[in-house]
Amino acid sequence: GENVEQHPSTLSVQEGDSAVIKCTYSDSASNYFPWYKQELGKRPQLIIDIRSNVGEKKDQRIAVTLNKTAKHFSLHITETQPEDSAVYFCAASIYGGSQGNLIFGKGTKLSVKP
Amino acid sequence: NAGVTQTPKFRILKIGQSMTLQCTQDMNHNYMYWYRQDPGMGLKLIYYSVGAGITDKGEVPNGYNVSRSTTEDFPLRLELAAPSQTSVYFCASSTAGYGYTFGSGTRLTVV
Numbered sequence: 001g002e003n004v005e006q007h008p009s010t011l012s013v014q015e016g017d018s019a020v021i022k023c024t025y026s027d028s029a030s031n032y033f034p035w036y037k038q039e040l041g042k043r044p045q046l047i048i049d050i051r052s053n054v055g056e057k058k059d060q061r062i063a064v065t066l067n068k069t070a071k072h073f074s075l076h077i078t079e080t081q082p083e084d085s086a087v088y089f090c091a092a093s094i095y096g097g098s099q100g101n102l103i104f105g106k107g108t109k110l111s112v113k114p
Numbered sequence: 115n116a117g118v119t120q121t122p123k124f125r126i127l128k129i130g131q132s133m134t135l136q137c138t139q140d141m142n143h144n145y146m147y148w149y150r151q152d153p154g155m156g157l158k159l160i161y162y163s164v165g166a167g168i169t170d171k172g173e174v175p176n177g178y179n180v181s182r183s184t185t186e187d188f189p190l191r192l193e194l195a196a197p198s199q200t201s202v203y204f205c206a207s208s209t210a211g212y213g214y215t216f217g218s219g220t221r222l223t224v225v
Contacts (some may be wrong), residue, residue: 001173006156032211032212034213034214042218043204043216043217043218043219044157044204044216045216046213046214049212049213089156089157093211094211095210095211095212101147101159101162101172101211102147102157102159102211102214103159103173104149104156104157104158105156106155106156107154107155107156
């Protein structure tokens with residue numbers, strides 16, 4: 001089955017700096033790669049996602065890149081703000097059919113220092 | 115439109131007791147899931163369903179059971195609760211595995 005590895009497990013940056021979180025996946029059939037943000041005691045919330053037919057996607061300060069050949073994808077947050085502090089999870093799945101189950105990485109705790 | 119609703123929000127069980135975690139969604143999603151999240155860890159898939167009457171095991175199904183009699187509801191049953199089942203449980207739904215919506219979670223402690 002699919003296995004998703006996420007690095008680093010913790011990341012501390014100064015406000016205004018950029019943050020990058022990297023994930024690798026094992027199943028070459030995976031075609032959907034979302035990123036979730038989870039604040040303490042809250043539910044995971046989708047912040048951005050990418051499908052395998054796209055190499056990069058941006059949404060304001062957040063971007064995701066995908067390298068299908070190397071089977072890795074990354075989350076980039078620019079101009080970080082204290083409210084970006086949270087745990088971020090990457091995930092992978094084969095969407096559609098009977099295999100639309102997200103397999104999650106173990107998460108990255110991002111701390112943005114004012 | 116309430117999204118995905120989970121009850122209860124908190125529960126303390128004694129070892130050996132049973133309980134059902136309720137999950138209902140009003141988005142007409144065919145796909146529904148149960149995940150557990152242990153402290154400092156990611157989410158592990160317990161069971162999933164791609165439609166009413168269809169369920170299948172995920173990564174960590176032992177000690178749990180599910181049913182899916184309607185599109186809206188996907189209850190998770192814990193039989194003979196054990197301390198290892200202390201966790202936060204999240205229900206989610208999606209359209210064919212795309213754009214998951216999570217419920218607010220159930221924090222379960224087994225003592």
